[in-house]
Amino acid sequence: MTSLEIKPDKAHIVILSGAGISAESGIKTFRDSDGLWENHRVEDVATPEAWHQDPELVLGFYNARRQQIRKAEPNPAHLALVELEKAFQVTVITQNIDDLHERAGSSTVLHLHGEILKARSTLDARLVYNLGHNDIHAGDICDKGSQLRPHIVWFGEDVPMYPVAHEITQTADLVIVVGTSLQVQPASFLASAAPAHIARIVVDPKAEANVPAFYLRAPAGEALPKLVSYLLEHGISDLSGIGAE
Numbered sequence: 343m344t345s346l347e348i349k350p351d352k353a354h355i356v357i358l359s360g361a362g363i364s365a366e367s368g369i370k371t372f373r374d375s376d377g378l379w380e381n382h383r384v385e386d387v388a389t390p391e392a393w394h395q396d397p398e399l400v401l402g403f404y405n406a407r408r409q410q411i412r413k414a415e416p417n418p419a420h421l422a423l424v425e426l427e428k429a430f431q432v433t434v435i436t437q438n439i440d441d442l443h444e445r446a447g448s449s450t451v452l453h454l455h456g457e458i459l460k461a462r463s464t465l466d467a468r469l470v471y472n473l474g475h476n477d478i479h480a481g482d483i484c485d486k487g488s489q490l491r492p493h494i495v496w497f498g499e500d501v502p503m504y505p506v507a508h509e510i511t512q513t514a515d516l517v518i519v520v521g522t523s524l525q526v527q528p529a530s531f532l533a534s535a536a537p538a539h540i541a542r543i544v545v546d547p548k549a550e551a552n553v554p555a556f557y558l559r560a561p562a563g564e565a566l567p568k569l570v571s572y573l574l575e576h577g578i579s580d581l582s583g584i585g586a587e
């Protein structure tokens with residue numbers, strides 16, 4: 343998505359999601375595993391330097407991630423966010439590269455850090471291709487003849503969707519942060535991009551109280567279905583009954 347049509351008759355809930363929302367689908371988070379991502383140091387697989395040094399290692403790594411994600415299923419947390427659309431305008435801004443929000447049925451999903459099911463040209467970033475669950479191999483080329491790479495934002499690269507995400511967040515009436523440590527910039531700036539007067543709810547079993555918000559310290563698959571039922575019944579103006587700390 344590149345822009346958003348605001349529906350004036352509905353409150354707009356912006357969801358900022360990260361790896362923790364997919365944890366209960368069997369996909370590991372980043373910072374819960376000794377600094378390693380599926381047994382690799384991030385610098386060895388998720389940086390432009392890694393790509394220049396050993397593109398086949400990087401392709402193999404993301405091919406494996408794609409197959410892992412293919413086998414995963416959306417969990418009750420992803421599904422709860424779809425229910426929320428019954429009464430609210432909902433925009434999901436995710437740092438995740440998986441497609442579990444889409445497979446659950448969320449209608450508006452913006453991927454800040456790219457999408458594992460897409461490839462793009464190494465010559466022209468505008469050339470993006472749907473891969474489905476197919477692998478990318480050395481020698482697979484774009485229409486301009488250059489090697490394809492995963493459509494992923496690596497460390498040290500620009501985040502082209504950030505300005506769109508920032509603009510959308512400014513129109514929020516409620517922000518729900520779920521399953522992200524908010525340690526990676528610029529995604530971490532989004533929670534404060536929302537209007538100062540609106541409420542923030544943080545769903546994360548290990549959340550630290552860094553910002554003024556309602557904290558639900560429980561796994562997303564437990565906490566989000568309950569939160570969504572509450573919001574559908576009571577609306578967003580009185581959050582005193584959501585069970586937050």
Ligand code: APR
Nearest residue numbers: 360361362365371372373437521522523524546548561562
């Ligand atoms: N429900 C909710 N939150 C959970 C759950 C769960 N079941 N399990 C873990 N968490 C929380 C953790 O407590 C942690 O705070 O999810 C958060 C995951 O944080 P990170 O591993 O840092 O993941 P994320 O914030 O998505 O990482 C951001 O870093 O490596 C990069 O580009 C990568 O998009 C990624 C970015």
